[in-house]
Amino acid sequence: NAGVTQTPKFQVLKTGQSMTLQCAQDMNHEYMSWYRQDPGMGLRLIHYSVGAGITDQGEVPNGYNVSRSTTEDFPLRLLSAAPSQTSVYFCASSYSMMDSGGYTFGSGTRLTVV
């Protein structure tokens, strides 16, 4: 099925460990983004990309890195996990930042840092 695929769905990390959250889409969307969702905070933008080779910071980029080597993939790297990064992470894609057709979201990665 066409859409946004995120892996893994659940992950537990120890403080200081690093990991990569994977995101892939097969809709040929140029715009991809990563959000974290915390209770009472809504969805906050971490990083986004308007096309292959182009990335930019969002509202809460510290502690995260991204790259966009292909149109399809947009991985999110946690460099040195901290308990404050415990959250649910969503990857989203669309044709453009404000596409009237809306964003297509993955089903999320629930990350716990202990």
Add this chain to the structure above:
Amino acid sequence: TQLLEQSPQFLSIQEGENLTVYCNSSSVFSSLQWYRQEPGEGPVLLVTVVTGGEVKKLKRLTFQFGDARKDSSLHITAAQTGDTGLYLCAGVGTGNQFYFGTGTSLTVIP
């Protein structure tokens, strides 16, 4: 910085009742979107409103964009248990970034 404030944060109503949720900002938005999110899933787009004063209807859901394009509302008529979920507004704001609101968690009790 949270540009979009939603109210109420939580809402629990009986099936068949009407309800309205609000999305407010001090900034002007070129357009606003509303999403619904169910537990364990990502948000799904309900509607995009573009013009100040615009009203859109999707079956029992009515969306309105404020004249000044700083606020929006979602009205649900005769709520059903299937309407349960987290409702999020979103739009492009300051710095040309796409922001989501804080969300309204709706529970419809049978």
